[in-house]
Amino acid sequence: MTKDLLKQFEKEVKKCILCGACQSVCPVYIENPDETQVARGRMALLDSVLSGKLELTDHLNDILSSCIGCKACSAQCPAGSSADLANLAAKIILSREKGLPFYQKLISRQIFSNPGILTTSAHLMDIMGRKLYTPLSRVRPIRPLLPYVQNGAARQIPPASAKPFRKRRLVNCPTSEPKGRVALFYGCAVDLFFPHWGESAIRILNRAGFEVIVPENMTCCGAPMLFMGDYETAGKAMKTNLAALTAYETDAVITLCATCGYMLRELYPKFFQESSADPLPGKVMDLQEFLISKNLMKDLILNEETRPLLRVTYHDPCHLNHGMGVREAPRVILKSLPGVEFVEMRDADRCCGGGGLFSMSHYDLSLKIGRHKVERIRETEAEVVATACPSCMIHLTDLLKRAGLKTRVLHVSELLNSALRVSDTAFAAISPFSDKRSKK
Ligand code: SF4
Ligand code: SF4
Missing domain, CATH: 3.40.50 (Rossmann fold)
Structure with a gap:
């Protein structure tokens, strides 16, 4: 651990004035209103660690690991504390002192570090999911024993592509x-x-x-x-x-x-x-x-559809919105697409609960957080939710299927790519209601 990182970690903790403004935006705290589940509580705990009053323990690691890393607290913080980064730095320090659990070592050092092994693992999981996990999840006595089964339904994971x-x-x-x-x-x-x-x-x-x-x-x-x-x-x-x-x-x-x-x-x-x-x-x-x-949309030749063919809303991925500050660009693109009727969703910038590996380690909590997003999507009556994050895409698809909604989730680039075609049926082909629409 570099000294700089430790200093940065300490600085972010010391900035916290314990005002509690992060409570109203933290998706984890909203579901679990406990002070250890929000930036303010975690910053207080880390302050105690820094002053030597508290030890770095496995229990503290569990508390730090319940942060999804959405950065909503940092975006909201009046004191300018990047609490999520302090949380992350503390997790790193803890991992160094205590060592990573075996399964995390395996995932981090053997699987994610090696594109070949990662590809093979994704295909193995895909086959096991289709041949074993999904059929078993339909067997009532076995269902409660399986992970990622909620309300009798197994988690939806996209199939690994035949060719990476x-x-x-x-x-x-x-x-x-x-x-x-x-x-x-x-x-x-x-x-x-x-x-x-x-x-x-x-x-x-x-x-x-x-x-x-x-x-x-x-x-x-x-x-x-x-x-x-x-x-x-x-x-x-x-x-x-x-x-x-x-x-x-x-x-x-x-x-x-x-x-x-x-x-x-x-x-x-x-x-x-x-x-x-x-x-x-x-x-x-x-x-x-x-x-x-770069003002490049004017150089893209889009098809000339004038009828609204597809009702589209947009979900802000946390790392794009709070992490990179990209909010308007996706909306500008979607509004400029011929055939798209763009509808803004309420709370579009609220976390969907995906959070990458968080939804694997805290699936129940991810689903709880996502329920709010599903209701906001339902209100829009959109046929497509556009987004720009694979984790959001996977989690939203699972959430929408569980809620019985036919709304599809697509990357903004997929919609833009379709609009490049000189064909007025491009969006009709994407829409889950394409049959109904093409008959009009
Ligand atoms: S909003 Fe910022 S200053 Fe206020 S409690 Fe949360 S982390 Fe601390
Ligand atoms: S990063 Fe997100 S989940 Fe973590 S404390 Fe901040 S608001 Fe809560």
Whole structure:
């Protein structure tokens, strides 16, 4: 642990004035109104640790681990405390002192650190899920013994893609003289579950006039390891990724996953950078942010549909909103899409409960947090919830299925990619109500 990190951790704790403003926005506290479940309580506990009144214990680790890391407290905090980062730094210190549990070591050091093993694991889980877990979850006496079964239904996990993104033959041809060159950091979830997001992004960026580099030898961004407290393994992932991304001259590094973008842009410098030089200075940008900040939407030729074909709402991923400050760009894009009727959802910026591995370790709590989001989506009567985070996508899909809603969850880039087609049925093909609509 670097001294800088310890200092930063202490500074954020000392900033807390115990005002309690974080209580009203913390999704965990709203479900479990206990002072240990909110930033204020955790900052008080960490202050006691710093002054030597409290030991770093396994119980404290459990308390720190119940933070989903949504950053809503930090966004709300009048004292400017990044309580979520202090919480994370304390978890890292605890992991160092106590060691990681065996299963976390396995996940962090063997699985997430190795794209090949991660791919094999995803396929194994997929097969076991389909052949074993889902059928068993339908057998009444066995059902209560299984994890991730709630109200008689098993958790929905998307199937692993037959061919990961990094193994696909990618078409990369800007339509005209390139305006510039960008690198695409796709991350594990796009690689394994949503490779079509990556393909959509390349097509969009090409159509906007940019050459896209997909560097070889990239690995997981390191967020799952860091959030488990495995600082060293996350640091190795950062070094691998920075070596891959800085091997090319590029104008920007484009991300599609809110957490990858937040990790590369905010957490790499805050947690790992020993020197003040940023290896990717101002370069890491979410795809939507890039398109809007560079005024590129005008260069994309969209189809000419004028009828509203698809009612779309938007869910703000926490790491995109509070982590990267990207709020307007996705809305501007969605509102500009022909055939889309955009409807704003209430509490769009409230956490859905996904939180990456949090929804694996705290599934019941994730579902409770998500219930509020489902009701807000239901109110909009939207056919599609657009978002920009694989974890939100997976969790929202599970929540909506459980609630019996037919609303689909799509990445903004999927909708934009569909709008690039010169076809007035593009959105009708996406809509879950396409049959009804195409007959009109
Ligand atoms: S809002 Fe900020 S200052 Fe107030 S209790 Fe929460 S962390 Fe502390
Ligand atoms: S990061 Fe989110 S879950 Fe954690 S304390 Fe802050 S508001 Fe609560």
